[in-house]
Amino acid sequence: MLFFNRENRFLISLFLSFLVGFVLFMISKNYLESFAILKEIKIILNRFSLSFILVGLVLTFLFFHKKVTWYNAWPNWKNPIVLSFHTIHVFWFWIIGMVMNGIVYMVIIVQRDVENLPSLFWFCLLFSLINAIMEEVIWRGILLSALKKHTSTCYAIFVTSVGFGLLHLAIGFSFFLSLLISLAGVIYAILTLKTNSIYPSIIFHFVINIGMVLSGLII
16 A cells, blocks of 8 residues: 555545444444344444444544545535436436335335334334435445545446445345445435535435335335
8 A cells, every 4th residue: 555646545545444344334233133132223223333434434534634525515406417318407306206216115115014104103213314324424425525536426426336235235135126226326426416415315315214114125
């Protein structure tokens, strides 16, 4: 690493700190499995253990005397999303995306045992909020910001989206679902870059998490 320039050393260290944080995250996940506590509590604690990754990334920034940036700004809805066949306002792209996903999950939810849904209410809200904030700050916040600044926009979107899917594959999601999560990562990244804010992707992610919990994909 000493033979690389300072910027490359920073990026390599960023990836290494992520890997160390990920290993600690997986160790804590396996450790939690040994406890005789409710599954809902295990899942919530597991989401909090994503802080191992988050802390590692922040420490890398501090070590290299770099400012931690994570798109912490009020959303700018003025930038359009230009598709090959149409140009759409980023706000309506955001709304349509959440509504379409909501409809898909609703079709699954109505087929479940409705009597069990009220008992999931508080777990659903807590899990969805913690997971959305932690994962978005890591992937679309710190990592996307750092990679975009030191490499290129396309590379930043690709790496964070693929990594986002692989993280879910590692914790037990199917390959197909992990692939869909990677595609969702691309959408979250586009929303973050177009609005220059992480908050639209956090809200989108929060809505998706609610759908995943109530449809039975999480618990």
